[in-house]
Amino acid sequence: MPEICRFLGIVIRMYYRDHEPPHFHAQYGEHEITMEIDSGLVEGKFPRRSLSAVLDWHELRRDELATNWQRARQELPLLPIAPLEN
Template identity: 60%
Template sequence: MPELCRFLGIVIYMYYRDHAPPHFHAEYAEFEITVEIETGVVTGKFPRRALNLVMEWYSLHKAELAADWSLAQSKQPLKTIDPLE
């Protein structure tokens, strides 16, 4: 599970050759969500504050996430993405 980013206790990652639709995973403490890259649809449970931070980060890095998804599908090294500041 290649880690793309880590900020404020939140870890963002993708799996190689994961199932469609394109998405990323986020973990915070015992919580985990997936976020669809094209639509922003969230599956799973996260504390509200942490979810808001992930969605803010997602909105800033959507193009980079899509590029990493393409790399992951061909098992190429993923590029890290800047954390939320």
């Protein structure tokens, strides 16, 4: 699964050929969540501060995430997305 971003110990990835709706995966240590790109719906458990960081990053990078989702569906290389700045 290609890594598209890393910040504050959080790794953001997207699968090729993943199921709908458009989403990404975030991992922090042993914790993992998936987040829908359009709605922001989160599944899974994350520490509060890490979840807050992912929510902020998602809001800033929603268009880039949607573009990468389309690229993944077409099996094109995914583009790196800038991390959340401290």
